[in-house]
Amino acid sequence: MKIFSVYNIKGGVGKTTSSVNLAYLSAAAGAQTLIWDLDPQGGTSYYLCVKPKIKGGSEELLQSKARTLAQLRMTGYPNLDLLPSDISYRNLDNQLAKSSKPLLGLERLVAPLAKQYDHMFVDCPPGLSLVIENVFQMTDVLLVPMIPTPLSLRAYNRLVQFLVKRRTKKLRVLPFFNMVNMDKPIHRVVTKNISEKHPIFLRNGVPESTLIEAMGVKRSPIFTYARESAEADSLRVLWQEILERSPG
Numbered sequence: 737m738k739i740f741s742v743y744n745i746k747g748g749v750g751k752t753t754s755s756v757n758l759a760y761l762s763a764a765a766g767a768q769t770l771i772w773d774l775d776p777q778g779g780t781s782y783y784l785c786v787k788p789k790i791k792g793g794s795e796e797l798l799q800s801k802a803r804t805l806a807q808l809r810m811t812g813y814p815n816l817d818l819l820p821s822d823i824s825y826r827n828l829d830n831q832l833a834k835s836s837k838p839l840l841g842l843e844r845l846v847a848p849l850a851k852q853y854d855h856m857f858v859d860c861p862p863g864l865s866l867v868i869e870n871v872f873q874m875t876d877v878l879l880v881p882m883i884p885t886p887l888s889l890r891a892y893n894r895l896v897q898f899l900v901k902r903r904t905k906k907l908r909v910l911p912f913f914n915m916v917n918m919d920k921p922i923h924r925v926v927t928k929n930i931s932e933k934h935p936i937f938l939r940n941g942v943p944e945s946t947l948i949e950a951m952g953v954k955r956s957p958i959f960t961y962a963r964e965s966a967e968a969d970s971l972r973v974l975w976q977e978i979l980e981r982s983p984g
């Protein structure tokens with residue numbers, strides 16, 4: 737199982753939207769795919785029309801491997817399952833801190849899922865908490881959606897510094913731009929500078945679009961109501977590039 741975590745220190749940059757759309761594409765191509773809504777806000781669970789509820793909450797989830805399997809939900813889309821959000825995830829930091837291996841709690845929790853799934857997506861909450869350090873430990877590919885502004889770049893550089901210090905061994909970091917609006921001079925300048933100086937950034941990004949925003953009303957991935965759109969195509973090309981740039 738390859739774990740793709742969708743993460744940025746910053747909030748509101750498109751982590752949830754990207755998680756849902758990319759997981760849908762993975763599943764539609766035939767890969768057994770799981771998406772974990774790790775954010776107590778429950779945005780992914782909302783988009784996929786699944787109740788944001790874990791029986792016994794995060795405490796039980798951390799304690800029992802068997803329970804993880806029992807909490808999985810079907811989404812109605814072929815090959816795509818969900819491990820839902822729960823409001824108790826807000827306590828995960830404290831619960832992990834109290835455990836015998838604070839950095840490995842989430843890795844242990846997802847280990848039994850490896851037999852069942854080819855790809856797992858993790859929709860992360862923003863911030864840089866112990867939960868996120870756990871995510872770094874278990875992740876193969878860290879997808880970092882960013883709005884192309886100088887402040888976003890600053891936040892990204894801080895993340896990279898943190899990862900270098902931590903020497904997170906197997907992690908491949910793949911940043912990409914979301915909500916790109918080339919009518920805005922600042923977006924043109926930042927995307928140009930990045931493509932010239934930072935080859936680590938993915939070449940393909942996702943435009944700012946009312947069709948993508950409409951996911952909140954439609955409660956479904958964009959491909960279900962605008963499959964022929966340029967936005968849907970941009971996500972397909974992005975997913976292809978992610979697969980090409982992901983290790984093994």
Ligand SMILES: Nc1ncnc2c1ncn2[C@@H]1O[C@H](COP(=O)(O)OP(=O)(O)OP(=O)(O)O)[C@@H](O)[C@H]1O
Pocket residue numbers: 746747748749750751752753754775777779860861862914915916942943944945946948949950952
């Ligand atoms: N490409 C896009 N074009 C237009 N709007 C977008 C796009 N991507 C995301 N949005 C909108 O931006 C808002 C934030 O998106 P989203 O919830 O995916 O961000 P997030 O990083 O998960 O936020 P949080 O940090 O709160 O979890 C939402 O209203 C969403 O509809």
Ligand SMILES: [Mg+2]
Pocket residue numbers: 751752753775779859860861
């Ligand atoms: Mg989110």
